Structure formats: C-alpha cells, structure tokens
C-alpha cells in the first residue's frame with residue numbers, strides 16, 4: 517500500500533528578543549512528548565498559509581498578520597510521507613499560550629538543539645539559525661581594502677554570514693587573513709566559514725567550513741561528516757547529484773548555482789528560477805541561491821523555497 521501523504525503547515529514564531537516559540541506535543545498523539553513548531557495538517561482546499569493561520573489560532577490563540585516561507589521539508593516516516601511547510605512570522609497579535617493544554621516555551625535559537633524534536637525537524641533548526649544573506653569574499657590582493665570592505669558589508673549591509681574564499685593566497689597568508697576576518701566578524705555577531713580543507717579548523721577556530729564541489733565529491737565517497745556538529749558545514753552545489761552528496765556528508769546548508777549567467781563563470785548554463793525551485797524542493801537542507809544574485813532577489817528566492825541569496829558582488833563595495 518502506498519504511504520499516506522500528509523501536508524503540514526508549521527511556524528517559527530519569533531519575538532522581539534529573537535527567541536522562538538516551541539510547543540510540546542501531548543504524550544498521546546503521533547510523535548508525542550516531542551517538541552514541535554506549532555501548526556497542523558492542511559484541511560482540504562486550504563493553502564499552507566490559511567492552514568497556518570487557523571492552526572495558530574486554535575493551538576495558541578494568536579492571529580498572525582504576516583508570515584514568510586522559511587523552508588519546506590519532505591520526510592519519510594515509517595508510516596507516512598510528510599511535507600512540512602514551515603513559515604517564519606514575527607508579526608502577530610495576542611500572547612501565545614497552550615490553548616489545548618500543551619506546554620509552550622520561548623527559547624533562544626542557540627538552545628533549540630537541547631530539545632527533542634521529530635526526526636523531520638533538523639533542517640528547520642538550521643533554517644531558523646541562518647540569515648537570509650550570505651557573503652562570499654572575492655579575491656582581494658590588498659589586505660587593507662579587504663578589511664575595509666568586509667567591515668562595510670557587516671556594518672552597513674548587516675551581513676551576518678561570511679565565507680572566506682581566497683584561492684590565490686598561500687596557506688600562511690590565508691590563515692593570517694582568516695584570523696583577522698574572524699575577529700572582525702565575531703566583534704559584530706557574524707559567523708565566518710573557511711573555504712578550505714576541513715583540517716583548517718585545527719589552525720583557525722572559525723565557525724565552520726565551506727566545501728568546494730570537488731572536496732564535496734571526495735568526502736561523499738567516505739559518506740561521513742568531516743567536522744564536529746557544533747560547527748557549520750556548507751558546500752557548493754550545481755545539480756541534483758551534488759545536493760545528494762551534500763546530504764551524504766551531512767551539510768548544514770548549501771549554495772546552489774548559477775542561478776543567472778555570471779562574469780565569474782560564463783561557461784556554466786544558468787539554472788533559472790524554475791529548475792532552481794525543483795532542486796530546492798527535494799533538498800534536505802537550507803539552500804542559498806547563488807549566481808548574479810542581489811538583495812533585491814531575496815524575497816523571490818525565499819518564495820521559491822530558498823533560505824536566501826549568496827553573493828560576492830552585491831556586498832563588496
């Protein structure tokens with residue numbers, strides 16, 4: 517018999533302190549006793565957003581006035597195929613409480629990992645913790661210019677996630693730049709990923725590693741995550757096979773490119789939004805759109821299921 521297909525709308529509800537609301541599923545229901553993002557199944561003919569509004573009113577007594585798509589997750593449970601359609605909302609009226617007697621709690625995003633969630637939820641924990649914009653640094657020979665531009669991107673554009681990509685530097689120069697970039701990022705609450713061998717984390721205590729698609733393919737053969745769980749792991753992907761490989765090495769998120777034709781990779785055919793969306797729909801982690809992207813594309817990227825946009829040029833001025 518084919519598995520039952522269940523479509524669920526759920527929400528990451530954020531307050532002004534940046535905490536997120538979680539609720540405990542009653543012991544007697546499916547996945548009972550585990551924590552969840554409030555929500556429930558779509559009724560026939562309801563859209564995800566309509567179901568979300570109804571469920572949050574029924575379960576928490578709040579009216580949401582605005583919500584944005586956060587991530588969609590397909591997950592196979594032993595008895596059913598579930599589509600979790602997760603939204604992010606910061607705008608609602610009323611004070612949420614457990615209207616069905618369930619425990620509810622505001623928690624820091626960094627503390628979410630201390631709670632037991634259903635197996636499908638891991639990508640949601642990553643998506644709520646990740647920003648909408650991802651800066652990839654360009655080759656920049658001059659250290660002073662590098663520093664000024666990085667600081668500008670963090671202070672003026674509010675960038676909070678940076679990948680240090682500097683293929684033209686030798687190891688000693690890369691490490692020196694990484695130490696400097698790390699101090700600049702951490703002073704502003706931003707995270708820094710190193711585009712380098714995973715072993716580079718032993719030399720620079722950055723927030724994680726970004727794998728090129730070549731490194732990703734090598735590591736996928738071993739099928740294990742190369743760095744600890746408390747560090748971020750991301751990878752460059754261009755197609756379904758590489759997205760699968762990112763799943764095999766348990767990446768926390770990926771970039772998928774090129775969305776448009778770019779001066780840096782004129783030879784690669786662009787994916788365009790349609791193909792991008794179909795790849796993202798099947799991905800099991802947050803995906804950033806890369807390739808000719810700017811912040812103006814952010815809302816559209818989000819609407820087709822992306823975490824947001826990654827860019828070099830838009831943030832480097």
Ligand SMILES: Nc1nc2c([nH]c(=O)n2[C@H]2C[C@H](O)[C@@H](COP(=O)(O)OP(=O)(O)OP(=O)(O)O)O2)c(=O)[nH]1
Nearest residue numbers: 524526546547552553554555556557634635636637
């Ligand atoms: N709401 C919610 N459901 C989740 C999460 N993670 C996860 O695997 N699920 C699963 C558990 C359930 O099988 C299904 C949600 O169903 P539900 O029991 O909340 O549905 P509902 O609110 O419409 O409740 P009911 O009327 O069917 O009792 O999705 C999550 O974070 N939030």
Ligand SMILES: [Mg+2]
Nearest residue numbers: 554555556557
């Ligand atoms: Mg529910």
